[in-house]
């Protein structure tokens with residue numbers, strides 16, 4: 001895939017993994033980006049950090065359906081086209097289900113899943129007109145293996161995985177490559193309040209993910225062979241995986257007790 005003349009939208013491209021993907025794509029020659037996030041200052045700062053890039057900066061909340069529609073409309077009005085959609089914006093809130101606020105339950109589903117699906121729907125007419133298009137959806141290792149405290153987050157990320165699969169099959173007659181990435185713990189602002197050692201570098205996550213897009217991979221799973229083995233075990237022997245995760249329960253409770261980035 002040649003990025004030089006591609007028109008690319010990255011949701012949540014103002015920080016973390018999304019910003020690392022932006023930087024990686026710029027290094028590969030891309031120069032037209034629509035970036036969506038809620039806060040205006042980090043969006044504006046991108047223009048200073050990447051002065052040679054043509055930005056369409058859109059302040060919108062992916063959890064608000066009206067703002068999602070407006071963002072897609074802004075891309076259509078400004079560019080009239082879109083080649084690559086990177087659905088990356090996401091939030092997390094960890095807690096036992098009975099201790100999680102209704103707002104965080106509704107918010108995680110609204111931003112991570114409903115917003116992503118609605119935005120994809122609104123962008124599809126443009127993507128379908130491209131000669132070489134791609135949709136990259138950002139899931140999580142938790143999209144394959146649910147863990148305690150990440151009950152709702154895991155649901156949203158499993159939903160993203162299934163949505164990608166359905167879209168890939170639905171879009172069979174269009175030159176739109178649909179792929180999903182499954183990062184493990186990555187050192188971004190989202191992880192500021194999670195106590196995790198040995199996190200991945202967002203630049204590495206971005207590089208491997210975009211390499212995956214270039215080589216037409218469907219799923220880019222981080223975490224090495226151990227993660228793939230665990231995914232297989234979780235599918236084939238869920239009871240055995242329950243036992244493994246049970247031994248991690250107290251440590252997980254401690255690590256996740258302040259983990260909220262909404």
Ligand SMILES: NC(=O)c1ccc[n+]([C@@H]2O[C@H](COP(=O)([O-])OP(=O)(O)OC[C@H]3O[C@@H](n4cnc5c(N)ncnc54)[C@H](OP(=O)(O)O)[C@@H]3O)[C@@H](O)[C@H]2O)c1
Nearest residue numbers: 012014015016017037038039062090140185186188189190
């Ligand atoms: N970091 C990890 O360990 C990890 C692991 C697996 C998967 N992931 C997934 O990777 C993606 C990126 O995560 P990250 O760690 O890079 O997160 P991050 O550092 O918190 O950055 C999130 C980005 O999304 C934007 N965003 C958040 N909520 C939004 C909303 N409602 N509407 C529009 N934009 C919104 C943020 O900007 P504003 O706050 O200004 O809106 C920011 O640009 C997420 O989908 C996350 O679930 C992360």
